[in-house]
Every structure is written in structure tokens, then in C-alpha cells.
Amino acid sequence: MAITCEDLQAAIDRFPRTELADLPTRLDDCPRFSEALGGKVRVMVKRDDLTGLAFGGNKTRKFDLALGDAVAQGATAIITGAASQSNHARQAAAAAARLGMKCVLVNRHDHRSQMGIQGNQLLDNILGADIRLVVDGVNQNEVKERVVEELTAQGEKPYLIGQRAVVLGTVAYVGCVLEILAQLEAMDAQADFICTASGHGTHAGLALGVKVLGLPIRTQGFSPSKGDEAQRKVRLAEVANEAAELLELDVRLRAEELENTDAYVGENYGIVTEAGLNALHLLARTEGILLDPVYTSKAMSGVIDRIQTGEIPEGSTVVYVHTGGNPALFAYAPELISHGDYRQNLVTS
Numbered sequence: 001m002a003i004t005c006e007d008l009q010a011a012i013d014r015f016p017r018t019e020l021a022d023l024p025t026r027l028d029d030c031p032r033f034s035e036a037l038g039g040k041v042r043v044m045v046k047r048d049d050l051t052g053l054a055f056g057g058n059k060t061r062k063f064d065l066a067l068g069d070a071v072a073q074g075a076t077a078i079i080t081g082a083a084s085q086s087n088h089a090r091q092a093a094a095a096a097a098r099l100g101m102k103c104v105l106v107n108r109h110d111h112r113s114q115m116g117i118q119g120n121q122l123l124d125n126i127l128g129a130d131i132r133l134v135v136d137g138v139n140q141n142e143v144k145e146r147v148v149e150e151l152t153a154q155g156e157k158p159y160l161i162g163q164r165a166v167v168l169g170t171v172a173y174v175g176c177v178l179e180i181l182a183q184l185e186a187m188d189a190q191a192d193f194i195c196t197a198s199g200h201g202t203h204a205g206l207a208l209g210v211k212v213l214g215l216p217i218r219t220q221g222f223s224p225s226k227g228d229e230a231q232r233k234v235r236l237a238e239v240a241n242e243a244a245e246l247l248e249l250d251v252r253l254r255a256e257e258l259e260n261t262d263a264y265v266g267e268n269y270g271i272v273t274e275a276g277l278n279a280l281h282l283l284a285r286t287e288g289i290l291l292d293p294v295y296t297s298k299a300m301s302g303v304i305d306r307i308q309t310g311e312i313p314e315g316s317t318v319v320y321v322h323t324g325g326n327p328a329l330f331a332y333a334p335e336l337i338s339h340g341d342y343r344q345n346l347v348t349s
């Protein structure tokens, strides 16, 4: 049976927060963008790119709860890591700075990192993270475990950002559904679809929130990387159900209930697509909202495609959850410049 918004909020409020994120984030109606897509579907953007911490993004909402757990455990340092242009790592570095903790980033010395210090990697440095770049063939997780030992030997209390943080981050995105509902109500609107770029927790949390409240909304996730769809949905259902358990909800998600696709990834993770860059420029030029090249522009290209093919039918309202990632724009300047019709006129007199 569905529970009320108040009861769900109370279940989330049992977890300690850091108050790192500026919440609620805005829900922006996007009339010019909607019009440019034919004017038959209303698109709104939930601005989780504006969560407020060092260029924001979905990780700041997630860390609000995940690092609440770290603080409650008395942690003095956090350890995490991903790709060199990771938005997660950048927001972790900023959160640690704000909380007065050390931050060790065990990132990959990947292609982008070898191109030089830009975008998120530049910000990681500005934010004072201790950056370790793992070369090909070295196991990233083993390096993280070694850093835990190293910090412990130095008398620190390290917190390795792992599965518990992912699950708490998923809980944070259950809370995002409550925010969206309150904002829609104030706008006298109803959503038919909630769409988002999706890795682990964001889509899982949104789908769980929609299900537990018994809402007639379809949640659609757009993966940034290629992979087996069935396996991806099983992983998402697992994390959603771990969050449901933590929240003591009696609802569970089945993998088959989830809508998640990698159809808009293009060649691979981190490689821009024509459709993604078109979506990025269209939203920028109609609404002044920036998408990123790796996650949110590809996801938005999926939303646009579904509107144009009628898979998202006329008369629908779509809430697109913008998960951030904008600093990567600077690291992708060469791709943006070669795709764009950028004109700069030289004035010589």
C-alpha cells in the first residue's frame, strides 16, 4: 500500500544530514525549449545542477545523506575515485573541504587525464584533494584499500565511499520525488514522466519514490555507458530495494518494472554524440540551461527522441532531472568547438 508524503519524509528525516546541499532545487518550466520540440509536450527541468557545492550536481544531494553517515561515524577523511573527469569526485572533494575532512581521490589516469588538467580535474586540485591517478592495469579498488590503511596508520578515521553511500544517495533521490511533487502542486501541474541520466542511485531513488507513493508517473533512466540492459536493471532494483529496507518501506521494485536504456550512449561512455551535442545547444539557446557532454546531454537527446517519435505522447509533462556535470564542458572544448557553429567576429577598427 502507498504511504503518504509526510510519512515518507519522516522516514528520510531519520538519517543524519550534512546540510551541504541547497534544497529544494528549482523546478524550471521550459516553454521555449518545449516549443522548439513542437510544443506538444511540456518539459520541466529539475535543477539538481544547482545543488550549490562547487558547481553542484546530483552527488551533492546524495552526499547530504551519505556524508551525514560519515560525520556520524566520526570520519576525518573520505576516499573515493572514478574517472579523471568524475563529477562525483569533484563534489566529494568540495564536501570534504566544507566538512574539514581530508579527501583522497583515487582516479583513473585515463585518456582525458592524459590530455591535461581541465574541467573537474582542475577543480579537484583547486579544492585541495590528494589526487592519486591509477594507470592501466592497476586495480583501483586495491589502491583505495591501501589508502584506507595508509590513513589509518596516520591516525585518521577514513570513510571509504562505497555501497552504504550509494544506498543513502538513493534515499536522497526518494526525497527528490517529494520535492518535485510539492513543486508541481504549487504550479498546478502533474508529471507523466520523470527522466534522468542514470548510473546507480539517482534513477533507483526516483523510481522507488514514485512506486512507494503510488504515483501514475513513468520513470525513465538513460545510462551513460553501454552494457547488458537486464543486468543494469537488476543492479538498479537491488540498490532501490536496499534503500527501501533502510527506510523500512514494505514496497520492493522488480527489475522488469524499471525503464532504463543505453540507446543514446553512442560509441561509448565519455565520447560525445551528435544528438547529445544538439540537445546541449538547444537547451542552452532556448532556456540558458547548460547540460554536460557525458551524461545529461545524452539523456536529454533520449528525451527529445522519445518526444519526436511519440513514445512520450502529445499532452505529456516531462520532469527532466538535471544531474549536473557542467565542469566537464571545459574539458570537452575541442569536441564542442568542432561540433558547434560558433561565430566570433573580430573587430579591427
Ligand SMILES: Cc1ncc(COP(=O)(O)O)c(C=O)c1O
Pocket: 057, 058, 086, 087, 088, 197, 198, 199, 200, 201, 202, 203, 292, 295, 296, 323, 324, 325
Ligand atoms: C552528471 C551526472 N549525471 C548522472 C550521473 C549518474 O548518477 P547516479 O550514479 O546517481 O545514477 C553522474 C555520476 O555518475 C553524473 O556525474
